[in-house]
Amino acid sequence: MKLRSLLFVPGDRPDRMEKALGSGADALILDLEDAVAASAKPEARRAVCAFVAANPAANLWVRINPLDTDEADRDLDALVAARPDGIVLPKAEGGPSVDDLARRLTQRGNATARILAIATETPAAMFQLGTYGGAKRLEGLTWGAEDLPAAIGATTSREEDNSYTPPYQLARSLCLFGAAAARVRPIETVYPAFRDLDGLAAYAASARRDGFTGMMAIHPAQVPVINAAFTPSAAEIAHAQAVVAAFAAAPNAGALSLDGRMIDRPHLVQAQRILAAAAE
Numbered sequence: 001m002k003l004r005s006l007l008f009v010p011g012d013r014p015d016r017m018e019k020a021l022g023s024g025a026d027a028l029i030l031d032l033e034d035a036v037a038a039s040a041k042p043e044a045r046r047a048v049c050a051f052v053a054a055n056p057a058a059n060l061w062v063r064i065n066p067l068d069t070d071e072a073d074r075d076l077d078a079l080v081a082a083r084p085d086g087i088v089l090p091k092a093e094g095g096p097s098v099d100d101l102a103r104r105l106t107q108r109g110n111a112t113a114r115i116l117a118i119a120t121e122t123p124a125a126m127f128q129l130g131t132y133g134g135a136k137r138l139e140g141l142t143w144g145a146e147d148l149p150a151a152i153g154a155t156t157s158r159e160e161d162n163s164y165t166p167p168y169q170l171a172r173s174l175c176l177f178g179a180a181a182a183r184v185r186p187i188e189t190v191y192p193a194f195r196d197l198d199g200l201a202a203y204a205a206s207a208r209r210d211g212f213t214g215m216m217a218i219h220p221a222q223v224p225v226i227n228a229a230f231t232p233s234a235a236e237i238a239h240a241q242a243v244v245a246a247f248a249a250a251p252n253a254g255a256l257s258l259d260g261r262m263i264d265r266p267h268l269v270q271a272q273r274i275l276a277a278a279a280e
Helices: 014-020 038-054 070-078 095-107 147-152 166-182 197-210 220-229 234-249 265-279
Strands: 005-010 027-031 060-063 086-089 114-118 138-142 185-188 214-217 255-258 261-264
Touching: 005 014, 005 220, 014 027, 014 038, 027 038, 038 060, 038 070, 070 095, 086 095, 095 114, 138 166, 147 166, 166 185, 185 197, 197 220, 214 220, 234 255, 234 265, 261 265
Parallel strands: 005 027, 005 214, 027 060, 060 086, 086 114, 114 138, 138 185, 185 214
Antiparallel strands: 255 261
């Protein structure tokens, strides 16, 4: 499943859902949580279910409401017939919360939907980022820097230059390591300044550099930038192929020389990841 870009779309805006299909995003996240007012949630559920049912070939995910609310079960009940490709779980608090969602899905006859957990939105969640290994149906972890500052009484999550303050740098890092430990995809959070495409390009490039494999978007204009950032270049692919070929020719070697530089097994692992990403 290709997941470089995941575009949020409000669940109560069918017109935007239709337009989002042409955005080039690898997946759409139809939002039933923050983007929809409480009074509009019943109609949003109907709109989302109709859209998912009408577009079986699209990669469609639904962000439900938090599991500790009645709205979450209403969301899942409504989605029984629609069968989206995945569920985005807000305010996840470790592997047990993912297993809880998987159980609720199974009870409703949905045995296939994958789960993307938003893993840093509560203070308790920060202490659970090492518990996602083995969680049922887990496809990836992502993080957010909006709910957490509100939960702890912070005035902002960002410095004046728009970089994250230390607590949220920690949240990002732990999400990345938690996903790696669980062997699932680490997905970078959104870049709110949707008109700043140069800033987005730099941010997405740093996310890929650090180990994230995809990123969420809040506007269709962000999608091409994100896709480009998370698509290996021809030069990267060629180098990765050369690394793999070098080790294939010397399978018992611990380290080799390639193009005047020493490479070892971690370089082989990275090369294999690049080729896997290119194959997607």
